[in-house]
Amino acid sequence: MKIIAICGSPRKGNTYSVLDNIKKNFPDIDFKILMLKDLNFEMCKGCYSCVMRGEEKCPLKDDRDMLVKKMTEADGVIFSSPVHSHMVSAFMKNFFDRFGYLAHRPQFFDKYSMSLTTGSGYGAEFALQYMDKMAKVFGFEVVPSLNLNIRSGKQSEQAVQKNKEKTIATF
């Protein structure tokens, strides 16, 4: 089984460590983590070409095609992001903006997705709601999402252990 995790965090912090813990806890799964900050992924220009003329007409030539290819090859996708000002981070928001054409032409009907947020306060439910909604719009079968309320890496390990049953159930 192949699972790809898209991480919208601007650094290798808590969100990354949670994903890393999932990877360690499920050694038999081919698990890959993609950090959006490391990719060459520019901000959407809002030119509407992808919707009107086709996604290959996008004026920005970057790693988007690679991301689509990886998502199509995988059996499941995890969308993960920290909570920044009541919503997903700007990297994750840009990810959804660049795949705006998928909201009009959904294609991932045979795949599962899970949303994951990490935060230490207010606003996680809004971010989760938004990511679940977008995954549904893209055509994914959405499994129950995971919200972790953590502050340090040490706690994340405990949290994953605590939520292990839930995570197993989701896979």
Add this chain to the structure above:
Amino acid sequence: MKSTFKIVTILGSPHDGKSNTKALVEDFVEDMKNEGLELEHEVIALGRKKVEPCKGCWNCTYKRPCPIKDDLGEIKLKMIDCDMLILASPVYTNQITAQMKAFFDRLFTWCHIYPLLGKYSLSVVTTGNDGHKETASFLEKMLATYGTFSFGSITSIGAFTPGFFPWREHSRFKNKKMAKKVASTILNGKMPARRRIQKKIFRTMKLKMTGIHTVNCLQYGNLEGQPKPNPVRVKLMNKFFKKLNITNEQLNKWAGFLAFELAWWRDRNWLDSKSLKQLMDKPIPENFNVSSRLLNHN
């Protein structure tokens, strides 16, 4: 009442000239002008400025300079100087644009300190056919967190591609009544009605700041002139620390958490206020310079 009324619009669209959202804002402001309000209007298009996404380094809360150097400083200055803030964004995949989100993320400390307390505000959203309700409610939430008093949101559907906005005249006609109401409220020097979200955000914010104040007092002792932490809360916190086996090192880190915001709340004597109105009534201390603090810490 000042002679000229300054309005600043933060435009989240990547376009500037062709933007439908800008057209809607400018129509609305012109209608306000026609009602007899003297005003200056400036549109800051985030697509034409350089605002990079937040790196999540937390430097700003620890009073260290921001590692990213770009156009955010001048935008901040304009926001502090204005009398009315308009947040305007088109809908991209059911939410605000990524440019706007990057802008909000960079103003991370502003979410805790009510930097624009008592200013007027308005949110504007345009969309093709869906998602304007979610986006408007998010923008309203951000306006409430910054401490502004919002007149509400103007939304319009039918803004399809850049420059193609067949609903424009219809929306302008629909919003005329609102423009009249806004202009007369400002001319009479009144405030718009208090919203429920403001109350909710005040409650959350106070809980957050008094919590950190409590941890700080537990580690470094009570401060003179500041309210003493709630004894029930201290008891609960000690129980919680024991349960989670939190070490002294972690507690020290926790006490230094949100240092900039805690200093702001302490210096303005806000920690013992019970409502947003009490917070607004408190005078600004003499040695407290709001704009220099907001601009210099990063």
